Amino acid sequence: MSRYLLRRLLIAVPVLLGISVVLFSILALAPGDPFGELALNPNIPPEVRFNLRKQFGLDDPLVVRYVRWLTAMLHGDWGYSFVSRLPVQQLILQRLPTTLFVLGSAYMLALLIALPVGILSAMKPYSVFDQVATTFAFVGYSLPTFFTGLLFILVFSIYLGWLPFIYSSTIEAHGFAWVIEHLRQGAMPITVLGLFEAASLTRFVRSSMLEVIHQDYITTARAKGLTEYLTILKHALRNALIPVVTVVALQIPTIFTGAVITEQIFRVPGIGSLLIAAIESTDTPVVMAITFVYAALVILFNLFADLIYGLLDPRITYG
């Protein structure tokens, strides 16, 4: 088991390095220059600009800059934002809790919807419930999150006025009112994200359950006289959940990138909107740090999914 883990880790490290190389080359090849606006300022003589560039090492060869950047990242020094002069780590850590709250709740909601619906659909395939559920899954899967978000804002904020559509991270309330306020403003982004994820997960849970239900050991369990409830819960579900758990872990990075759009619509002050703002102002250190965080998340959750799959499925032998 530890050999398996070690092997997966050893593969993960070069992949992470490769991603950093790709990222760095893209940003290095791009036109544009952090000191570009200084060029337009008549008060700054060209020698000062030249010295600034030399001081920050902007004219060094690509490999040197890459190695310097990589060692700094590994030491925890993620640089300073060009725009706000704050350390990048501080910026990211400030916004991380909001993103995690919205995403975590969305994923919980998605699982709460997808698991029961998928299981019930598989137990009675092609019934009315199944047809309706499959149609909803298709529809939910085809509706882009930005459109659903706008529809929700239209219905719940503008017509009904029930929910605020701008997310405020500084809510002045105490105790229960604080919780209610957070839930009210988080309801729409969480629901939008959650429904989208639930749509794709439902189809997967259903197909996984269907595959398991047609196996011989389920027929044996039924023949032995076990109630349908016990057959499904104790025998079918455990085996069907193995690929589902893997997919759930693998989808988490996708939901992070999906959150980028939702955060723009609802103005949630999370990492996604920080990324967009940083891209629009060519704030290179922030962009690199966030993209790197996303890539690390993908690799981390892939590793996690492999691990869980290995733990849950005793047929896997790690040699």
Add this chain to the structure above:
Amino acid sequence: MREHSDKVMTAVQAVPYGATGRAAARPQSLWRHFWRRFCRHRLALVGMTVLMVLTLSTLLGPLVYHHRINDIDFAVSLQGPSLAHPLGTDDLGQDLLARILYGGRVSMAVGLVAMLIAILIGTALGAAAGYCGGWVDHVLMRLTDLFIALPQLPLLLLVVYLFRDTMRRLFNPELGIFLLIVLVIGGLRWMQPARLVRAAFLSLKEQEFVEAAVALGTPPLRMVLRHILPNALSPVIVAASLGVGSAILAESSLSFLGLGFPPDMPTWGRLLFDAKDHLDSAPHWALSPGTMIFLVVLSINYVGDGLRDALDARKVL
């Protein structure tokens, strides 16, 4: 009916399902057979019809419709649907139906071309990996893993933002952005076709007809293109059709974040981007492009589902 002979993609004497062992009176080509299986999937047929209607209207609509996409008329700005403007107008008084029909061309063209690029790259790499095996396979699979780990949306945003102006200078503004978006979307989605093609190649390599072709002295390229690849295509076709939908969604997301085509090109995502600030005064502005995206992607998903069922040799329809 032998599944193996089923796979050779030339006109064969295929026995239709349900026959009891006597060959059918008329020979039936394989494509015809798949088409009949596809037609049994009602929703897929509906999806295909909707898709045809939408595609034709975006192609022909701007030619016959009397409103231009940039007829500015402040007197009618932000009006709801009416006889003169069937889908309403935006804040500059431009007719929304005309803009949606025109923008649809771009959105769907981006989806198609991006997916084609993804399929071309994926098939080439997958075929190389599957056919050659050995270290070529190993290296290509590591490359695939690397690309799979890349975060797609941030990278998409980054590349489009950074190279937008360069591409605009190299080509004219619309073509430059089109090429950039299509290359980046396609370049980030080739991994799944590559894996599918590689898996198909690995299993097909062991078949007897490949051995026979080798014995005849077929050169490798001809072997891949003429013999193995046509039989490996069915999962790729399904992935391709679903990929068009996701490419259209990716382009719409880009435009929605303001980082897509230039502002005067009314792609559907861009229309939503402009509409989102006027939701309270002009909800019709956001509803129509969103519904169009939804309809196109939904019908593509249904068609893809139908194709998957039609091309899956194990499924009994």
